[in-house]
Amino acid sequence: NSGTSGEIPTTPIAVWNNQLAMGSVTSKSSMSQSDLSYLLENTKYDQATVQAWYKIFSKTSSRGRLNVQQFVHIFNTFFPGRSSDQFCEHVFRTFNTSKSGELSFKEFLIAVHVTAQGSREEKLRWTFRLYDVNGDGVLTCEEVSEVLEASTNLRESAHHYDYKPQLTAEELFMNIDRKGLGALTEEQFVVNCLLLHGEEV
Numbered sequence: 001n002s003g004t005s006g007e008i009p010t011t012p013i014a015v016w017n018n019q020l021a022m023g024s025v026t027s028k029s030s031m032s033q034s035d036l037s038y039l040l041e042n043t044k045y046d047q048a049t050v051q052a053w054y055k056i057f058s059k060t061s062s063r064g065r066l067n068v069q070q071f072v073h074i075f076n077t078f079f080p081g082r083s084s085d086q087f088c089e090h091v092f093r094t095f096n097t098s099k100s101g102e103l104s105f106k107e108f109l110i111a112v113h114v115t116a117q118g119s120r121e122e123k124l125r126w127t128f129r130l131y132d133v134n135g136d137g138v139l140t141c142e143e144v145s146e147v148l149e150a151s152t153n154l155r156e157s158a159h160h161y162d163y164k165p166q167l168t169a170e171e172l173f174m175n176i177d178r179k180g181l182g183a184l185t186e187e188q189f190v191v192n193c194l195l196l197h198g199e200e201v
Helices: 007-021 033-042 047-060 068-078 085-095 105-117 120-131 141-150 165-176 186-196
Strands: none
Touching: 033 047, 033 105, 047 068, 047 105, 068 085, 085 105, 085 120, 085 141, 105 120, 120 141, 120 186, 141 165, 165 186
């Protein structure tokens, strides 16, 4: 059930946060006071953590924004040999809420925060957008399978047995598509996933 709870997309983010927490990344970089204030108000990060993320971001970005290739570069820095460009592109698409093709630092860090430390509902809504490949607001089993296939290199367990993304997607979708509709809206996805774990929206 890892797809329903968001473990697939959030695992890399958790590693990033752990490395920052352990002091493996330090920064004296500065950013605009308005951006800093906004991020301190809208995330659970303290100033040192925000600045550490800003250093990572600014080292790779151009003119204060990240394109998809630069985002992949950051991802590969944390996961050498285990990354997937295709999966990174799916994550980038989900982070880029402005749909501009470039990430601002605020977009980047808000998304990192939601996936790592957001509420269960926030994580599920983010997961829906990750799986909704064509962005039409309706999730299908084929889309889930596509993202799971792209994330295979990030799943350590995939190296220990014959991992089949299509079968995993079908099982996952069967569990959350409670009425057998064959497609789910974001609200249906969130509600069904929460009910699956005995929770309510």
